[in-house]
Each structure stands twice: as structure tokens, then as C-alpha cells.
Amino acid sequence: MRSHVTKLLLTLALVLGGASLAADLPRFLPSETLFAFGVEGLSAHEAKARPFIDEWERLDLTALLEAAFAEEVGEEAPDVPDIGAGFLDLLGREAWLTVSASQFNPLPAVTLMARVTPDGMAAVQRLLADLDAEGEVTEMTEGGVTFRVVMLDDEDALAPAIAYATFDDVVLASSNPDVTRGVLRRYQGAQEPSLATNSGYLATVGALRSGNTYTFLDLAAAADVAAPFAAGTGFDALVERVSAAADTAGVWGTTSTITDDGFETVAVRVLGSPSGDPRLYGLLTGGDPVSDRVLAFVPPTALGVTVATADLPGWWAWLEDVVASEPAIGITDLDQVVMDSVGLDTQRTLFGWMGDEFGTITLGFGQASAMPTDLTNPLGESVYLVEATDEAAAAAGLNELFTLATGFASMMMDPMGEGAMVEPAQRQVAGVDVTDWQLADGFTLSIAVADGYALIATTPEAMDAVLGARGGAAGLSAALAPLRGRVPQGARSFTLSDDRAALGFATETLVEQFGMMSGLSGDVDFEAVEAASAALAEFLAFATERFGGSVSYSTVDGPVVRSEGFSFVEW
Numbered sequence: 001m002r003s004h005v006t007k008l009l010l011t012l013a014l015v016l017g018g019a020s021l022a023a024d025l026p027r028f029l030p031s032e033t034l035f036a037f038g039v040e041g042l043s044a045h046e047a048k049a050r051p052f053i054d055e056w057e058r059l060d061l062t063a064l065l066e067a068a069f070a071e072e073v074g075e076e077a078p079d080v081p082d083i084g085a086g087f088l089d090l091l092g093r094e095a096w097l098t099v100s101a102s103q104f105n106p107l108p109a110v111t112l113m114a115r116v117t118p119d120g121m122a123a124v125q126r127l128l129a130d131l132d133a134e135g136e137v138t139e140m141t142e143g144g145v146t147f148r149v150v151m152l153d154d155e156d157a158l159a160p161a162i163a164y165a166t167f168d169d170v171v172l173a174s175s176n177p178d179v180t181r182g183v184l185r186r187y188q189g190a191q192e193p194s195l196a197t198n199s200g201y202l203a204t205v206g207a208l209r210s211g212n213t214y215t216f217l218d219l220a221a222a223a224d225v226a227a228p229f230a231a232g233t234g235f236d237a238l239v240e241r242v243s244a245a246a247d248t249a250g251v252w253g254t255t256s257t258i259t260d261d262g263f264e265t266v267a268v269r270v271l272g273s274p275s276g277d278p279r280l281y282g283l284l285t286g287g288d289p290v291s292d293r294v295l296a297f298v299p300p301t302a303l304g305v306t307v308a309t310a311d312l313p314g315w316w317a318w319l320e321d322v323v324a325s326e327p328a329i330g331i332t333d334l335d336q337v338v339m340d341s342v343g344l345d346t347q348r349t350l351f352g353w354m355g356d357e358f359g360t361i362t363l364g365f366g367q368a369s370a371m372p373t374d375l376t377n378p379l380g381e382s383v384y385l386v387e388a389t390d391e392a393a394a395a396a397g398l399n400e401l402f403t404l405a406t407g408f409a410s411m412m413m414d415p416m417g418e419g420a421m422v423e424p425a426q427r428q429v430a431g432v433d434v435t436d437w438q439l440a441d442g443f444t445l446s447i448a449v450a451d452g453y454a455l456i457a458t459t460p461e462a463m464d465a466v467l468g469a470r471g472g473a474a475g476l477s478a479a480l481a482p483l484r485g486r487v488p489q490g491a492r493s494f495t496l497s498d499d500r501a502a503l504g505f506a507t508e509t510l511v512e513q514f515g516m517m518s519g520l521s522g523d524v525d526f527e528a529v530e531a532a533s534a535a536l537a538e539f540l541a542f543a544t545e546r547f548g549g550s551v552s553y554s555t556v557d558g559p560v561v562r563s564e565g566f567s568f569v570e571w
Helices: 004-015 042-059 061-068 085-090 120-133 177-187 201-205 219-230 236-249 278-285 293-297 312-324 334-341 346-351 391-413 460-469 497-520 526-544
Strands: 034-040 095-099 109-114 134-144 145-152 161-167 170-174 213-218 251-259 262-270 306-308 354-364 380-386 425-429 434-442 445-449 453-455 493-498 547-557 561-569
Touching: 004 251, 034 219, 042 251, 042 293, 042 526, 061 251, 061 526, 109 134, 109 177, 120 134, 120 145, 120 161, 134 177, 145 177, 161 177, 170 177, 201 213, 201 251, 201 262, 201 434, 201 526, 213 219, 219 236, 219 251, 236 278, 236 306, 236 312, 262 434, 262 547, 278 312, 293 306, 293 380, 293 453, 293 460, 312 346, 312 354, 334 346, 354 460, 380 391, 380 460, 391 434, 425 460, 453 493, 493 497, 497 526, 497 547
Parallel strands: none
Antiparallel strands: 034 095, 034 213, 095 109, 109 170, 134 145, 145 161, 161 170, 213 251, 251 262, 262 561, 306 354, 306 493, 354 380, 380 453, 425 434, 434 445, 445 453, 493 547, 547 561
């Protein structure tokens, strides 16, 4: 029997939506919230979503997907959320999903609170009636509001009990009845601490402009809740160190907004005191702004590029310090452990020549494969660049690293040791020495060092493309070049992406993956899968033509790490 709980959660997920007002519900939600996701104002953008919804309905994709995922040929198919008219009917005004816990009540509570439309309320009420039939129901009251606690006897249930209430235009459900009581008290006027008064929330989501979606994560609070459970396990020093690191990592929040020309996202991380973990604080806030030197390698056919600064040797040293802080682990020198285990001198081979700038150039995506052992181009077509302060040392280090990697791959593919390890192939591309390392049939990585960067390519063709573009006059493509101008001076990282080209490139793989996933549901109705795949491909092609490019970047200002992103869509 299909779980009514699953149906309820799917429907409540569809209810997430809202009016274009600032978020209101956080003032009723638990102050001890560790994670929150909120949505509002989506119904105001119905006209933007309408072309996609109309195309989905024209193709009858909901019915086709349900048929493709049926467990048995001819049997009832699983529910697939409808993004058509039914979805718009269920759009509400505002909704939040939270996970809360405290040292006094450490069992995490999952809570959903939403303001819904009358049609949405009617749909939820029908599903709540089904939920009541799944278990034992007890009625309780908090102030003037009656709520129900359903003790579930359902193998698919996510929690042993659900405490829910519907009142005014509000749907409230929680896995903890005490949390439900607290929400109801605050809704009825009790002046108690809430998510809206949480200092971390106020410093992140509360400090950002209103949007359509919100995300909040309090790493420090989560560590404080978890720490007592780890006490007495024999790793007290490590627990203390991780807790200090979490306190320094602080809190994180985002808002995303639908605009007339796409999406905008702003994310803020507010670090805690540097005294908790001074080294971590320095790693998160230090570093120089990125340069444009990586862009000289980007061919006009690239789907996207990312450039960032990071002190990777510093991060390794921090990890070493964390591991060494716990005597019970028994590792005082992580470098020596790696040397003893795999014969790799991390400092000479890697960290001794690494600079602080890194880049990724994406030219294609991995191919779908029904077999997990099929290694044909599993990484797609990308080139990873690492700044090299010493090019000779970088070349020697990469060759040593790949000699080890190839040896391990050979042993895994031929555990009996009957085959010989394939020797690397040497060649030149645009005056640069390139080494091709074949890890398996159809899976070859390429390495090179040029212009102050070590390059690792997931295919020889990708290496040829970036080295061929190096220093050329073509520059960035017409899709990527305008995006670079939106990155401010002093950025610590940025990503430029040609979303239209990327989605078009990935459509075939996505459709193939869909076919494989549907085949796992049981006896395969090949005609249903083929029909759904064709319709899905047509829908994705339609959507792809409406996407443009996207750009994101991050900046650092004292203890605040801020990220902003823009994705352009032709609604």
C-alpha cells in the first residue's frame, strides 16, 4: 500500500508559494532552528511559468512519467507531481520547512508551516483525512487552536508521529508535538523567541532583501547540539576541535528572487569568532582576488569556466592539525601516513609547487552508462588548472602522481596481475609537452604545464582545445564575454556559464539517464519509457531555448563572505 504520508509530503511541497510580502512565518517558527527553507511570492510569477506549464501539459508529461515508472506493466503507477494547472491551484502564500533541535531537546524536529490558498487548503484537508486513517489519532489543544497527533503505523513514514493543525489559512505539521505547541503559542500572541529573533537568522536571511526562496543553516548551533552525544566516545579532543571549527564557520543564508529576466541569488556567510579556530578563519577570509589569467585558456566552444583562489596547502595543514589534535586517532603526521600507505610525498608532489589560484573549464558532460563499471568518459570533458609557482616541480609532481594512479587503476582492472601497465603517451600541442595517461579502455587523462599553470584534462580532446586556445585572439564566446563584466573587482571567485549550450549538451544524457532510472522500477514497459523519453527530450529542448547565461561570484569583507549570482531566462 502506497503511503498516505508520502502523498501528504508531496502535496505540502507543492503548496510552497507566496505573496510578494516579506517573510512572515519565521516569527512563529522555533528559535532553535538549525536549517530552514522558505518560499513566498511564487504565485505572483504565474505568467513567467505559464509557457513551461503549457508545454508540459501539451506533452502530457505527468501521465507519461507515471506510466514509465510503474512498478509492473499495467499496474498503477506512482504519483508524479503535476507542474501544470494543478500546481498553480496549490500555490499558497508563504511556506517554511525547518529542522530544529537544542541541547535540551536534541532529537531533531521537522516542521512545515504554510499559508495556503483556499484550493490548496481543500487539497491538504483531503490528504490529512487520509493521514488520520494511517494511525492512532489524539486531539489536543493549545490556546484556542485544536491540533491532532497521529501515531503512525506506516513503514514509509519519516517520523513515528505527526502533529498537525489547520486554522485560518495556515497548515502546520511537525514531527514533535511540543514544537507544534510552541508555534501555536507564538501565533496566538505569545512573546517567545522565534526564528525571526535568532541572531544567526537576523545576520543572514534577515539582513537580505525579500525574495522568493530562502535558505538558512546554522553550523555552530548544530555542532553545539551534537557535541554532547559525542562526549565519552573516546574522541573528546576531536569533538572539541570540530565544535570550535563549527563556531568559527558560523551561519549561512541565501535568498533567491525571480526577476523579469531570470533569477538572482544572494548568499551570505557570517563567520563566528576567529578565536575558535584561528587557522580556519584565516583560510575562509584570506587570499588574493582572482585574476583573468585562466581565461586565456578558455576556447570559444567552452560551456563554462570557474576561477577561484584557495590556499590548498593551508587547508591540508589545517586538516593535519585537526587529525593530530585527537590522541585516540594516533596520527601525528598525516604526510607520513600518506607516504607509508601509498608512497606519495604530498609536499614534494603536490603542495610544494601549488599557488593559490585554481580554475575549471567545462567543455562537455559525462555520458550516461547503464553499467557502473563502464568508465567511458565518466568525467565529461573538463580541464582543471592549478597555479604552479614552480613549473618544473609541478611537471615532476603530476607525473609522479599519475604514475601511482595508473598503477592502482591497473591493479583494480587486472587484480591477477596478468596484464602490463600501459605506458603514458608523450606528444606536443601548440608547443606544450602533453602526457596522456590511459587509466582504462576509453578513459584517458592528460596532463601538461603551461604559462604558470598545471593542467589536468579529463580527455585528450579537452586538453587540445584549451592549449589551442591559449593566447589566441578568439577570447571568450559571445555568451560568456558579457558575463565577465558583471564580476566586481576584488572577487575571490567567479563562474561564467553558457546555460543554453550546457543544457542543450546535457539533454541527451539526461534523457538516457531517465530511461535507465525508469528501468529500475520493475518490469519495464519499453513503449511507455520510449514515449516518456521522447516527450521529456522535447520539453527540455523547449526549455533550453529560453535560457541564456549565468554568472556568480564571491567577495570577502571581514567576517562576511558574500556570494551573488544571476541566471538569465527569456520568460
